[in-house]
Amino acid sequence: MILDSKIPEGYSLAEVWDNHKFNVKLVNPANKRKYDIIVVGTGLAGASAAATFGELGYNVKAFCFQDSPRRAHSIAAQGGINAAKNYQNDGDSVFRLFYDTIKGGDYRSREANVYRLAQVSVNIIDQCVAQGVPFARDYGGLLANRSFGGAQVSRTFYARGQTGQQLLLGAYSALNRQIAYGKVKMYPRTEMLDLVVVDGKARGIVVRNLITGKVESHSAHAVVLATGGYGNVFFLSTNAMGSNATAGWRAHKKGALFANPCFTQIHPTCIPVSGGYQSKLTLMSESLRNDGRVWVPKTVEIAQRLRKGEITVNDIPEGDRDYYLERKYPAFGNLVPRDVASRNAKLVCDEGRGVGSSGLAVYLDFADAIKRDGQPAIAAKYGNLFEMYQKITDENPYERPMRIYPAVHYTMGGLWVDYNLMTTVPGLYAAGECNFSDHGANRLGASALMQGLADGYFVLPYTIGDYLAKMPYDKVPTDHPAFVEAEQSVKDMTDRLLSIKGKRTVDDFHKELGQIMWDYCGMARNAEGLAFAKQAIRKLREEFWKDVKVTGVNEELNQTLEKAHRVADFLELGELMVTDALHREESCGGHFREEYQTPENEALRDDENFAYVAAWEFTGVNGEPKLHKEELKFENVKLTQRSYK
Amino acid sequence: MDLTLRVWRQKDRNAAGALVTYPVKGISPDMSFLEMLDVLNEDLLIRGEEPIAFDHDCREGICGMCSLFINGRAHGPEKGTTTCQLHMRHFKDGDTITIEPWRAAAFPVHKDLVVDRSAFDRIQQAGGYISVNTGGVPDANAIPIPKSVADKAFDAATCIQCGACVAACKNASAMLFVSAKVSQLALLPQGKTERKTRVENMVAQMDKEGFGACTNTGACAAECPVGISLENINMLRSEYILAKATSENL
Amino acid sequence: MSWFTKTFSSTIGRKIVMSITGLFLCSFLVVHLIGNLQLLASDGGDAFNVYSAFMGTNKVIRFMELILVLGFVFHIYDAIVLTRRNKSARPIDYAEQRPQENSTWSSRNMGLLGTVILVFLIIHLYNFFVPARFGGLDTVSIDNEVYDNLYAEVIYAFSQWWYVLIYVLSMIALAYHLIHGFQSAFQTLGLDHKKYTPFIQKFGYAFSILVCLGFAAIPLYVFFFF
Known part of the structure; x- marks a missing residue:
């Protein structure tokens, strides 16, 4: 199998998408109603895709395992959504967002995909505002932005600490409108358990009704998987309890290649595990690192006494504290990227200098910030996060430092897709976290929401038409x-x-x-x-x-x-x-x-040897998967070693 | 700590249910309420008994999937807290805890503590949206919205659709839920175009689903885990009165 | 159904009817109380008897009486319809409930309070309104004109301890009914404003207490001091 990314050739990076949009085949408006599309998953990518397909005139069936499409785990995203609007006049541009994303991904993503993502990011914000998403605003009534995840420009749009919720509710409302019009038929509490391939093309799915247990078939001309990531492989993650890989995995077993499965993002600021009963981990927004200082005791001995309860954190004198991020990375300090912060937390804990009863935690200390800015200022910025921390741990972060530890948060890997977001099974598409496409080996903060909505609102609606236009109208009966x-x-x-x-x-x-x-x-x-x-x-x-x-x-x-x-x-x-x-x-x-x-x-x-996407082919449950490589070409950015010293 | 649980068990929608008593032992105060139920369920499974079905997903208080009427209160005794964020340190060793599903004709029980809240989705489908297609929208900054209005709309928009308002209301009324969406969209300039039809249709659907009438007891807002305010209900009514008096819908 | 009946048979519409009729009945309470206060005039009941004769014969008052009856009817009718609906909205009740944690007692018991008031109203009408309107009262001559002596009837009733007790208890029920009902009526009409709502709430509270205190004071005064 040769992996063809289908990126149109012969155009400059900025022209690829526009030309591709022009060159794809269109389905006549009157013929759209002759095509059925199945969308599995109703998070940002799935809901936005299903709604937009409905608006275009296709017949859509949407599926989710939750009791309502609005519960998809996109709802839990806190920080914000990036867009190259440059509303703040601070030097942002489509190219800068593209560049930051490629670099942040450690040069393991496709240039053309990422550039398209940066291009459509601006449309996403317009769309969401038109839907009534209440983004944060300044007193002049215009949209506010913040800098996020160490970015050097303020390009992140946000709705307090609930941006994912508000964006998902926007997509959910668009979906509801199509459900009301009868263009989308919604199947909640229904889980996809298999993909149906007919003559080499994805033609439907088999689902289980989670209330009655009934196994049912649904036939369509194309299938879109927007089923999220697979972080729950780790059992403990910031994913929802129900988040799972089943739809994607069963499609993989039916022929869809799985790309870069080992690329997992471990978020540095989560509330540590407190016991064996723990069912999930809770993320504390990355923004805390703007004011909090990360440290552990200087010596193993002090850490041990602390864990035994012989001393408390406030007994440790300044000289016995090791602000290891500030020490090792004087330029970026506590604001190093997620992967670097996480790895260093693990290092100090492995040395035996971790804190908390398990020794698997480091301190995130706000004492200096409170001394400098006063408690009200810190409360205004992080009050809700401090409250959440106190609710879960029963400790007051204003009085003693927070304990944090890294946790699995996002998976960059996923089903391999080409530029059209089609997997290696014709007619099967993957969108959002479910695919591998845009984040390389590491995702930047506030980019997951951007990708989910880009795929659903602005990419799939074009590219799926190109495929359907070549498909006959006739349906495959479910007794096939x-x-x-x-x-x-x-x-x-x-x-x-x-x-x-x-x-x-x-x-x-x-x-x-x-x-x-x-x-x-x-x-x-x-x-x-x-x-x-x-x-x-x-x-x-x-x-x-x-x-x-x-x-x-x-x-x-x-x-x-x-x-x-x-x-x-x-x-x-x-x-x-x-x-x-x-x-x-x-x-x-x-x-x-x-x-x-x-x-x-x-x-x-x-x-030299690994600038490629590793896409794996399933060869049987206990067989060795077969590796297919898609070489990555970097023509617009120079590959450099990341340094935060 | 050791506790006695009285849990509503019901096989399916049509079966009669009953409270069943289960002792649980060795519960850590740091556990969340749902983790305590996980422990019980693992126990039941090992003994070959059917585990208790309950709805949950994100376990961080935002998805709205968890429910549970705990000791006579929606989402339990802590204010502004969903069941998944309720921790066992708020209970004492030896406590007896009664756990029931949301009770409303519009929320039939699927099984045990799992209820069907699709009535809420149908109300949203009746008008909880702004009719814009993807693409072809003005620039996001084309319409300035005063910060105070945007903030108010945001406050209303934070509803997690969990159904605690219905569960807590003695009339099983869904007014707080419906009002949150109506207010959010009525406040924003983008939503004003359809405000009359929206409120008329959403209220009609609410009534059709069999929810009770609001009698202003305020229980809904008092038990709402995300603090949706009663102001929204008043705004829903003024929107409704305005719509009924002036819209051309017969 | 026409838009009109659709509106007023919706849950919100019915509450609007209850709200408007409720506020109208509040205004009636004020008028009634002012009239009653004439019982306390030390003129042997002349002012009160003249006043009651006026109320019984004046065309405008008689017309308003009809409106008043309609007000009661709609208020009670919609209350029954909504109470039945609300009961059926929760066919299976909770085994354990702690409503005191989230709402006031009066707000949850408007139906009960209303029923107490209705029972009182029937007794009250039977005792005073029926004889005054349909005959059966003794007469008295004031300024050479013959009047029904409703005053004597009232004073007689108020001299019986059990009647005073019923009256006072009913006024307490009315006070609780109004404490929730008055401000609730404004909410039901969607009248809510950061500036004015706190005032309405305080006014409603004071109104409820004062009006009911005023009503209850009369039989007590008569019982103890006449």
Whole structure:
């Protein structure tokens, strides 16, 4: 298989998208109603795509596993959304946003895709405002911006700390309008469990109604997956409890290549784990690092006494504190990018200098900021975050430093897609976090929202027409052998899960998988650990299929069964992540291989050998996946080593 | 700490339900309420019993999926807190905790503590949007909106659609929920074009779904986990009166 | 259904009717109280009897009486319709509830309070209004004209402890009904403003207490001091 990115050739970077929009085939308005599109997932990418398809005149079926499309986890995004509006007159431009994104991604993303993303970012803001999204405004009534994630310009639009919520509600309202018009049929509490491929083309999906357990088929001319990321492989992450990789993974098993699975973003400022019962991790906005100082005790001995409760944090004199980010990176200090901050937190904790009862936390201290600006000023900026921290930990961050630790937050990898966002299965598209396309090896803050909406509102509506225009109108009936077979395989898998009646719970397996992934394929990886993890996951998977305990029956609301399906897929995907991490013998962005670092412990990229997208082909559950490479060409930016010293 | 839970168990929509008592032991005060239920469910699973079904997703207080009527209150005893953000340190060793689903004719129980809130989606579909297609919209800064108006619209827009307002209201009224969306869009200049039709249709759908009438007890706002204010309900009514008096919809 | 009936049969529409009729009934209370205060005049009931005769014969007053009846009817009718609807909106009740944490007692018990007031109203009408309007009262001569002696009837009623008790208890129920109802009526009409709403709420509270205190004071005064 040759991976063709289908980026139109012969145009300058700024002209590619405009020319492509002109060159794609159009579907006559009167013919659009003859085509059906399935959209799975109703987060920013899915809801915006489904709504826009409906507006254009296509018949859309949208699916989500939650009880309402508005609950998708896009809703939890806090910080903001980037757009190259340059409203602040501070030197921003489409090219600068493009450049920052490519560089931030450690040069592992496609130039043309990223440039298009930066181009349409401005339209997104216009669209959202027109929908009634209440972005923050200045007293003059115009939109406010802030600088985010260490960016040197203020290009981030925000709605207090709830930008994701407001953007998703905008997309949800557009979706509702199409549902009311009858152009979109919504299927909530419905989970996709298989992709149906007919004559090499994606022609439908098989779903399970989560209330009745009924397995149903839906046929269409094209299928869009907007099902989010796979961070929950780690069990503990900032993802929602239900976030899962099942739709994407089952499409992968039906022929869609999976790209860069090892690229995982670990966010440095999360509330640390407090016990084995912990079900998820909560993110504290990155903005806290603007005023908070990160430190740990200078010596292991002090850290131990602290953990034992012999001393409290406020007993530690200034001289015994190690502000390690400020010490190591005098230029950027506490504002180093996410991957660098996370890795350093892990380093000091591995040395035994971590704090909190588990020793897996570092301090984020606001004492100096409060002394400098006064408590009211700090409260005005971060009050809601401090409140949230106190609610969860029962500690007052105004009086003692916050404890933070990195947590899995976002996955840059995903289904491989070409410039049209089509996977390697014709007619199957992937949008938002579900695809791999725009963030390379590390995503910049406030760029996930931008990508989700760009894909849904402004990219797919053009590119899907190009495919549909070449498709015949006739529909594949759901009694076609391909549907019958897919339904049967879903039912068989369910029966198998229910019939094992073993001794260990699904969560128990999931937690063990998460621990393996976190220990060996987390913030720092090495060949030995990854090789071990691969075997450990295989063993665990084998045990899962022998000893998992799933109660109840299929024909009811059965949350244990839902989880079992998802964890079965995580157990396969986890292995692919490890395989990918093992093969990529370099460090870049969120992927840090201990063998490949500079003398100062920074990520050492190998552009000569690894400037490519690693797209993996499924060859069987216990088989070795086949690697396909898409070489990355950088014609508009110069590859440099990132340095924050 | 050790607790006694009384949990509503109901097999499906048509079955009769009942409160079932479960002892739980060794609960850490740092657990969230839902993590406490996770512990119980793992226990039940190991014993081969059916775990308790409850809705939850983000577990950070924003998705609105979690519900639960805990000890006689929507989302439990803490003010401004969703169930997923409620921690066990607010309970005492030896406490008995009663856990029930949201109770409303418009929110039928799917199973145990899981209810069907699709009525809310249908109300949103009746008019909770501004009719703009993708593309062809003016520049985002073309219409300045006073900061105070934008902030007020934002406050209304933070509703998480969890249904606590309905659950807490003695009439199972959905006025606070409906008013939050109506107010948000009526406040913004973009939303004014359709304000009359919007409020008429959304209120009609609300009534059709079988929610009760608002009698201004204020329980909804008092129990709302995100602090949606009663002002929105008053604004909904003035919008409704204006619409009914002046719109041309018969 | 026409737009008009659709509007006034919606939940909000019915509440608007209750709100307007409620406020109208409040104004009636004021008029009624002013009239009642004449019972306290030390003229052997002359002013009161003249006043009641005026109220019974004046064309405008008789017309307003009709409006008043309609006000009561709509207020009560919509209350019943909405209460039934609200009950059916929650067919299965909670096993445990702590409504005291989120709302006032009076706001939750308007139906109960209203029923108490209705019962009182029936007794009240039977005792005073029916004989005054349809005959059965003794007569008295004031300034050479013959009047029904409603005053004597009232004073007699107020001399019985159980009647005074019912009266006072009903006024307490009325006060609680008004404490929630008065300000709630403004909310129902969508009249809400940062500047004026706090005043309406305070005024409503004072109004409810003073009016009901005024009504209750009369039988108590009569009982103890006549």
